[in-house]
Amino acid sequence: MPKLYISWDEYKKRLERLRNYLAEKKMEAALITNGTSIFYLTGFNHIVTERPAALLVPQDGELVFFGPLLEIDHIKLKTPLIKISKTYLDYPGIKHPMELFVEWIKELGLSNSHLGTDNPAGAAGTSGYTGPSLADKMKETKFTNIGSLFWSWRLVKSEEEVNLIRESAKWGNLAHQFLQDYTEPGLWDVEISQMATIEATRIMKKTLGLEWEATKGGSPCSAGFRGQVGKKSAIPHAIGTNTVIKEGDVLVTGAGADIGGYGSELERTMIVGKPSNKQKKLFDIMCKAQEAAITALKPGNTCADVDKAANEVFHKAGVESLVRHHTGHGIGLGGHEPPYLDQGNSQKLVPGMVVSIEPGIYEIGYAGFRHSDTLVVTEDGCEILTYYPRDIEYLTIL
């Protein structure tokens, strides 16, 4: 059976690490409100809404979930690590959930203590939520913000994590191949995206079998364009297109899949019809910048070194005015996460970091050019986890 989820052993190690941290810092417990952090610690993923939810991790003792009643059975289904839940019917409720959070912390004997938290307000605060701040209501409790802890722990991936991202890259590759197969002039790009997405998702499911399921809403495996079609390919974060694909268009794609909550990023520049000399030139410069960045991705170098390697190629080619963003970002449970491969980031690269490498150039009114690959830093360099072809011959739609 393929490994499609983080093992319970690894979740336990993460919790152990947190408990050791609490002991070291003399904190009696941690109160975590970020949905992704709760998933990272326990394997329980939930839809974050206006309803406050938090995981209480005592230095010693059972985990306790605080949250809305609608999650109580969901937790039991998803994780053996949370055995106690304290719930309220709904938000705002006859008694506000934050009043209950205060009572529950008192009941657990933690009111006169030192709590680490990612959010002293006690609630994620989305969707128009209003309520008193937990820290304001508990003056007898010392709160210390430890939210950055999880970002630093997620920075370097374990072998299990890298393997899930590797598996994700495989299904992103399939979805992208269908996307390319189905791309032709006259079709709306969203139609093509959805045809590729359904085909790849169906095959992924049939291949991985009954054990595999998505951890998030939306399509668990997908490929698409998002908005970078034709002239709009020059807008890196374009959203939506209202036209159809036509001969001469430059397209910038994206594909990925959800394996146990982890994702990968695969993006390609495709050209519809015989590439012009200008298209070939810009495509080629972009590829050289990506290669230079990949060469620079190794332990000992900094994040800035990788960005500078790409920018040097753009500078030498005289196209630095076409740059609109830095070279890449970390990827894992989040689509964007640290480390950021940016000229201003002096963080050292370490084996196990997983990043996108995606330098791009964008000529407004004409087209944009960017490939994105997902790579893991290794002991002596890096390994490319996404393996879709990068050359213009393959990526030309004729």
Added chain:
Amino acid sequence: MPKLYISWDEYKKRLERLRNYLAEKKMEAALITNGTSIFYLTGFNHIVTERPAALLVPQDGELVFFGPLLEIDHIKLKTPLIKISKTYLDYPGIKHPMELFVEWIKELGLSNSHLGTDNPAGAAGTSGYTGPSLADKMKETKFTNIGSLFWSWRLVKSEEEVNLIRESAKWGNLAHQFLQDYTEPGLWDVEISQMATIEATRIMKKTLGLEWEATKGGSPCSAGFRGQVGKKSAIPHAIGTNTVIKEGDVLVTGAGADIGGYGSELERTMIVGKPSNKQKKLFDIMCKAQEAAITALKPGNTCADVDKAANEVFHKAGVESLVRHHTGHGIGLGGHEPPYLDQGNSQKLVPGMVVSIEPGIYEIGYAGFRHSDTLVVTEDGCEILTYYPRDIEYLTIL
């Protein structure tokens, strides 16, 4: 041509309202970091990332966008209302974006002033972002949090907004019809969702024509199950299924579409095969609770009255232990937004509020039952915007 977007006149009225508010409160400008609020004010929607972005709205004078360079051409494409952008190459940058925000506010002559903001930190702070707080760096400036303002303005919808939601409901209906048509034992629910989604999205686009485009990533029109299939239908916020649909399953669906950034919510309980007496009984109770809540949705009543009307039906039927959440929520630019139809919410209902009505009952290990409709409060009651059949005969898959 169908009206698919909020008019520029309405955007201008929203900005005028904000400017009047600033004048009244003696604030020189507003600094808005929430992506949805920026869209609400200007029609410019962007992907919120670790890169800080904000809209500066002076009491008098031109709007100014602060943000990453990759949005500079995107803004020009999307809104005529923002003519000035101040940008940085990327995050974290050689100079941190928050340092630049301080400089830009000074350049605009606003450092010794009173600023309203939805976020004194100056940045949305997602994806592992770190940086100094803007308010901490600008001790000479008075910051007042006005974030709740937009939630209160969004509470009551304009005629244009209701019409977009009405149009959204139409395409949600089509997607749901395909979902029901395609549902059959032996298929994985995600396959059915994606077949319905692609079919409805394609027809929606062909019908609405070249003018229409999505404002968000993901599918602009969709129908699906998310996770509420068979026994898991008893988990209101289930995510993912790993099995296939089979005879006897209860299914809880969802469908909607993006029209100019506005959405609607349509959910139905469907039964695969001839319904059992128990299924019929619980289905019937749920329908009666929804009817009671709809009857209570009228000006003069409070949000609590609507929730209590549904709960009274559940109480009389002896199933209140199966309730897992309140009766509904506001909907518009956000999938969940105020007002919340909750027994603890004494807010008065006002014409123009748009809400979901979706009381549900959930028997663990057996099944869950919930319909959700989108309704607008009118002068003398309410109007149901979603019109998919609600009866068990129609919703039985044979």
